[in-house]
Amino acid sequence: xxxxxxxxxxxxxxxxxxxxxxxxxxxxxxxxxxxxxxxxxxxxxxxxxxxxxxxxxxxxxxxxxxxxxxxxxxxxxxxxxxxxxxxxxxxxxxxxxxxxxxxxxxxxxxxxxxxxxxxxxxxxxxxxxxxxxxxxxxxxxxxxxxxxxxxxxxxxxxxxxxxxxxxxxxxxxxxxxxxxxxxxxxxxxxxxxxxxxxxxxxxxxxxxxxxxxxxxxxxxxxxxxxxxxxxxxxxxxxxxxxxxxxxxxxxxxxx
Amino acid sequence: xxxxxxxxxxxxxxxxxxxxxxxxxxxxxxxxxxxxxxxxxxxxxxxxxxxxxxxxxxxxxxxxxxxxxxxxxxxxxxxxxxxxxxxxxxxxxxxxxxxxxxxxxxxxxxxxxxxxxxxxxxxxxxxxxxxxxxxxxxxxxxxxxxxxxxxxxxxxxxxxxxxxxxxxxxxxxxxxxxxxxxxxxxxxxxxxxxxxxxxxxxxxxxxxxxxxxxxxxxxxxxxxxxxxxxxxxxxxxxxxxxxxxxxxxxxxxxxxxxxxxxxxxxxx
Numbered sequence: 001x002x003x004x005x006x007x008x009x010x011x012x013x014x015x016x017x018x019x020x021x022x023x024x025x026x027x028x029x030x031x032x033x034x035x036x037x038x039x040x041x042x043x044x045x046x047x048x049x050x051x052x053x054x055x056x057x058x059x060x061x062x063x064x065x066x067x068x069x070x071x072x073x074x075x076x077x078x079x080x081x082x083x084x085x086x087x088x089x090x091x092x093x094x095x096x097x098x099x100x101x102x103x104x105x106x107x108x109x110x111x112x113x114x115x116x117x118x119x120x121x122x123x124x125x126x127x128x129x130x131x132x133x134x135x136x137x138x139x140x141x142x143x144x145x146x147x148x149x150x151x152x153x154x155x156x157x158x159x160x161x162x163x164x165x166x167x168x169x170x171x172x173x174x175x176x177x178x179x180x181x182x183x184x185x186x187x188x189x190x191x192x193x194x195x196x197x198x199x200x201x202x203x204x205x206x207x208x209x210x211x212x213x214x215x216x217x218x219x220x221x222x223x224x225x226x227x228x229x230x231x232x233x234x235x236x237x238x239x240x241x242x243x244x245x246x247x248x249x250x251x252x253x254x255x
Numbered sequence: 256x257x258x259x260x261x262x263x264x265x266x267x268x269x270x271x272x273x274x275x276x277x278x279x280x281x282x283x284x285x286x287x288x289x290x291x292x293x294x295x296x297x298x299x300x301x302x303x304x305x306x307x308x309x310x311x312x313x314x315x316x317x318x319x320x321x322x323x324x325x326x327x328x329x330x331x332x333x334x335x336x337x338x339x340x341x342x343x344x345x346x347x348x349x350x351x352x353x354x355x356x357x358x359x360x361x362x363x364x365x366x367x368x369x370x371x372x373x374x375x376x377x378x379x380x381x382x383x384x385x386x387x388x389x390x391x392x393x394x395x396x397x398x399x400x401x402x403x404x405x406x407x408x409x410x411x412x413x414x415x416x417x418x419x420x421x422x423x424x425x426x427x428x429x430x431x432x433x434x435x436x437x438x439x440x441x442x443x444x445x446x447x448x449x450x451x452x453x454x455x456x457x458x459x460x461x462x463x464x465x466x467x468x469x470x471x472x473x474x475x476x477x478x479x480x481x482x483x484x485x486x487x488x489x490x491x492x493x494x495x496x497x498x499x500x501x502x503x504x505x506x507x508x509x510x511x512x513x514x515x516x517x518x519x520x521x522x523x
Contacts, residue, residue, distance in 0.1 A: 156458050158413025159406055174458065177409045195456075 048078030059090035261391035265407030267378030270435035275375035281497035283338035293343035295377035306478020319356030349383035431462035463496030
């Protein structure tokens, strides 16, 4: 038996109304845009925004109708602790709620989502920790601009370390080492060399970008579209570069 | 104020025990009361390198388990004053180490007036290595000029920065880079990483560069730490490193390819 952490695309359905028929109608039209893509795809229902009125929703019916649309209802989150029993009784696995964390360099990461869009959004679950059980963190300085919380890291990101900035940009004042991972909901700015993995826009923000003084990354990704640097063709290895997403393609440009 | 120094690397076989022995001798020879502890339980080597393998009665694990006192287990070095060795157990393994036990031993050494407590770490990032680095105030990261060693040293630096006790309390362990088995000829030939490459990747202050030297093998065979060999380049480089550690500015030697003299060129 092996228990492995994995990155996978997951849909999250954020509820904003208690009208099950309306929810299903919207979900169906979304699905019909690309039915093959959504078929048998797992979906988590996030009821944070309707938590007060949760008892007005026929949760069992919601689960059945979501399954009828060929989605796979995986669980529900965002309810209040006292509502967990009710949710589970209706047939929904109760998932851990997302907490906004200020963190930093850690030896393990947790999945989280903070977007509040109406439609379902593709979301990535970052790799879960395997060996390390304790979570020792060094809290970096946090700069808040425009409601976005950017986190700044002054020390090098060493091999084996993972950095996760949930809602905002990651700014690294020095390099990252091979075997490290930097992930951000926003953009990633590295005033040094990127030698490890870098993933920007991990909650689906396709406008996120990656900037660095020297591009030596192992893997680059924006909003889930990833590329091993060695599998691409770029002359910018070792040089200042900016990476952005154009449709489904990662474009690497000189800075 | 006692200082706990861990000599670690991540990678195996790069020169941790050789360096721990040389550093402990060097510090003691300068008048500091120094203890050197072997954390490689089950695969002990420090006693061999220090030449005390036939004098081991009790070991580190005996002390942790209360089967012997620290005074009974510590071996006083016969060549250098102020130097004491605490060997590891050979019959047990690293699970025998407990955080409380290790802490108690280190506290007792501090209370005993030791200026430096050198912890010779085993390779790896599991319990033995973790116990060796957890209580450290300073770390000497031993690295060969070779890619896998540099990567592993980077990993151990990450662990030092996030999981040492000093880091848990919000501070940072003082880090020093010790490059060992350096061969200027191979660097010039492109096989080995240069000092600048290594310092760039690891970004920690350079303590010393120890050249590859046959005297290291002779030293371990004879149980006399290489720093005692006054004619060996490695020994001299370790001496320089000790001076730098204690605050002196010493230029780095043995970094350049030896130019063959006129007669050597003629007759070689």
